[in-house]
Amino acid sequence: MDNPIEQFLSWWQQAKAQPNLKQCSAVCISTIDEQGFPSGRFVDLKAVSDAGFTFCTHLGSQKGQDLRRDPKVAMTAWWDALGYQVRVKGLATEISRADALRYWQSRSHDAQLTTLACQQSQPMSSLSDVTNELCTLSAEYQSQAVPLPDDWGGFVVHPLSIEFLTFKESRLHMRELYQHENNAWSKTLLQP
Numbered sequence: 001m002d003n004p005i006e007q008f009l010s011w012w013q014q015a016k017a018q019p020n021l022k023q024c025s026a027v028c029i030s031t032i033d034e035q036g037f038p039s040g041r042f043v044d045l046k047a048v049s050d051a052g053f054t055f056c057t058h059l060g061s062q063k064g065q066d067l068r069r070d071p072k073v074a075m076t077a078w079w080d081a082l083g084y085q086v087r088v089k090g091l092a093t094e095i096s097r098a099d100a101l102r103y104w105q106s107r108s109h110d111a112q113l114t115t116l117a118c119q120q121s122q123p124m125s126s127l128s129d130v131t132n133e134l135c136t137l138s139a140e141y142q143s144q145a146v147p148l149p150d151d152w153g154g155f156v157v158h159p160l161s162i163e164f165l166t167f168k169e170s171r172l173h174m175r176e177l178y179q180h181e182n183n184a185w186s187k188t189l190l191q192p
């Protein structure tokens with residue numbers, strides 16, 4: 001395939017079709033922290049298009065703060081059942097508030113309440129404080145929609161390079177590196 005976005009979509013589709021793959025949309029997002037260390041964690045990939053790879057999160061979380069300070073980002077996916085690895089390098093931008101609202105409304109009521117009750121990545125002095133807050137919010141929003149919090153949204157990873165690896169038991173993995181230059185993708189094969 002000449003277009004790596006189409007290739008990603010095809011692999012993601014195959015992953016979704018795997019009956020034994022529970023987290024087919026989990027991707028590792030690596031940011032650069034305040035000390036310059038890489039910092040990786042899994043998130044749920046929401047959408048993929050020519051614009052890039054979208055995920056949602058608390059904007060005030062560590063990753064949110066990292067990306068607001070430095071948009072350089074890496075995204076890594078591994079689908080064990082298929083033997084497929086994808087590595088994306090790119091720059092992140094925040095999604096619009098309209099898109100954030102759309103994703104917010106696709107979340108379950110419980111997930112919305114948990115998001116509202118927590119300040120992701122901040123120290124937690126007691127679990128019971130959080131569960132009490134959840135009870136209060138649950139009563140408050142029993143029969144009404146939970147509003148989109150100002151500090152919840154998402155990011156799009158605009159890819160500069162995308163590498164696809166097909167795992168081979170012989171270790172002669174197939175590695176295809178796509179690089180985005182002058183508005184076009186070029187493809188290079190890499191030694192395993």
Ligand SMILES: Cc1cc2nc3c(=O)[nH]c(=O)nc-3n(C[C@H](O)[C@H](O)[C@H](O)COP(=O)(O)O)c2cc1C
Nearest residue numbers: 023026041042043044056057058061062063064121
């Ligand atoms: C399978 C999986 C999916 C996850 N999806 C998300 C997600 O979509 N958004 C998110 O903010 N955190 C998600 N998390 C939690 C993150 O891995 C992480 O713990 C959290 O976002 C805080 O990261 P930070 O402190 O580096 O910002 C997920 C964790 C796992 C294991």
